[in-house]
Amino acid sequence: LPVLAVIGRPNVGKSTLVNRILGRREAVVEDRPGVTRDRVTYEAEWAGRRFKLVDTGGWEQDVLGIDASVATQAEFAIEAADAVVFVVDAKVGATDTDEAVVKLLRKSGKPVVLCANKVDGPSGEADAAYLWSLGLGEPQPVSALHGRGTGDMLDEVLRVLPEAPADTFGAVLGGPRRVALIGRPNVGKSSLLNKVAGEDRVVVHDVAGTTRDPVDELIELGGRTWKFVDTAGIRRRVHLQEGADYYASLRTAAALEKAEVAVVLVDVSESISVQDLRIISMAVDAGRALVLAYNKWDTLDEERRFYLEREIERDLVQVQWAPRVNVSARTGRHMEKLVPAIETALAGWETRVPTGRLNSFLGEIVAAHPHPVRGGKQPRILFGTQAGTKPPRFVLFASGFLEAGYRRFVERRLREQFGFEGTPVHLSVRVRE
Ligand code: GDP
Numbered sequence: 229l230p231v232l233a234v235i236g237r238p239n240v241g242k243s244t245l246v247n248r249i250l251g252r253r254e255a256v257v258e259d260r261p262g263v264t265r266d267r268v269t270y271e272a273e274w275a276g277r278r279f280k281l282v283d284t285g286g287w288e289q290d291v292l293g294i295d296a297s298v299a300t301q302a303e304f305a306i307e308a309a310d311a312v313v314f315v316v317d318a319k320v321g322a323t324d325t326d327e328a329v330v331k332l333l334r335k336s337g338k339p340v341v342l343c344a345n346k347v348d349g350p351s352g353e354a355d356a357a358y359l360w361s362l363g364l365g366e367p368q369p370v371s372a373l374h375g376r377g378t379g380d381m382l383d384e385v386l387r388v389l390p391e392a393p394a395d396t397f398g399a400v401l402g403g404p405r406r407v408a409l410i411g412r413p414n415v416g417k418s419s420l421l422n423k424v425a426g427e428d429r430v431v432v433h434d435v436a437g438t439t440r441d442p443v444d445e446l447i448e449l450g451g452r453t454w455k456f457v458d459t460a461g462i463r464r465r466v467h468l469q470e471g472a473d474y475y476a477s478l479r480t481a482a483a484l485e486k487a488e489v490a491v492v493l494v495d496v497s498e499s500i501s502v503q504d505l506r507i508i509s510m511a512v513d514a515g516r517a518l519v520l521a522y523n524k525w526d527t528l529d530e531e532r533r534f535y536l537e538r539e540i541e542r543d544l545v546q547v548q549w550a551p552r553v554n555v556s557a558r559t560g561r562h563m564e565k566l567v568p569a570i571e572t573a574l575a576g577w578e579t580r581v582p583t584g585r586l587n588s589f590l591g592e593i594v595a596a597h598p599h600p601v602r603g604g605k606q607p608r609i610l611f612g613t614q615a616g617t618k619p620p621r622f623v624l625f626a627s628g629f630l631e632a633g634y635r636r637f638v639e640r641r642l643r644e645q646f647g648f649e650g651t652p653v654h655l656s657v658r659v660r661e
Contacts, residue, residue, distance in 0.1 A: 230310040231280045235313070237323065240320075240346075250270055284305050310339075314333060314343065346372075410491070412501070415524075421463070424563065443459060449566070481510060490517070492520055523555055576649045579617065602628075610625045610660060626659055
């Protein structure tokens, strides 16, 4: 989906606007126990078109009050987006910070819709008109608080937002598979990239006509060409103090958006951290195939190895379906296992189970392991179908509400039966009376 970023200074009303745009349509939250849901992007829809909405509002808590950071924040958001809504407070007018952001927007060449917010009363229209001076075209007068003008503004957004990110062309045309190499800072992403890229690296600038900064690299591996997406974010090491985590997660979200499979690097020389888990959750939530690469294996001694395995058992049970490779970007250990792991994960991601096979399997489950009786009734799975792939999505029709525990049991059995190594599996249940 194309990505729309909403940017602007603190307090101009970004979050209110984002909530307006999402309305009741905010993406359905899935029942995936234990997975942290730390969203940076939402799925939104307007006039029948869907897009990703990047809300930069939440970042302010970490970058609070530092004007320079607003520009940095904007820079990252612009980088990740296909189009931008730039929110200015019409009551205040354009500030120096706004002017600085305008420069960034111009440089990026990305389509921009200028949102003149807080146009609540009759004098507001005149305030909005002053913003012509920013040179970003017609200001869209909006009152995010009251909802006024947001529809017209969104119409304008749809006019400039590309139908799909430039990069999905590759997928449509059956181009190279797209890999996102992600992980927290210093896990060894750039070392690993250098190791696998060797001399064969080709840096691909995006399709002509777009000025997307993050470049992708085509890398020859295991007899195939792979596209490692957004490697500029890996190679250009940006050190930020405040808010660095947010920028890092924006980068990760942007890479995931473009990729089919995520290779998450974990540094085994340190304990598995909350940040590692968050990145893994982002990949799972984005519905990408997943490979876990345990890097810096050369640093392990007996004792650390022992604790590492305990940590994996404790923290990563949710993703025990992901293929695992123990590598060292430094020594090159097990590099050759990376491609088979990626291929396994992609195969699971694309698996389609024929309806007949699925239903005979479901029939066996219902017979051998019926749902517990609740309130005198026993819900049964009546029928199931695979609604989609990439990742596999199943819809089960049942005669009553299925408990979470039972749904997990069915998912586990599905995995045992049909593989699905390296892919999240979505299961939704519809109750038929
Ligand atoms: P990035 O921030 O994820 O791109 O991490 P870098 O690739 O810059 O690596 C961070 C540090 O870890 C550097 O000092 C690397 O030399 C080191 N490093 C990366 N991979 C390995 C590895 O496999 N073994 C060891 N011992 N050090 C590594």
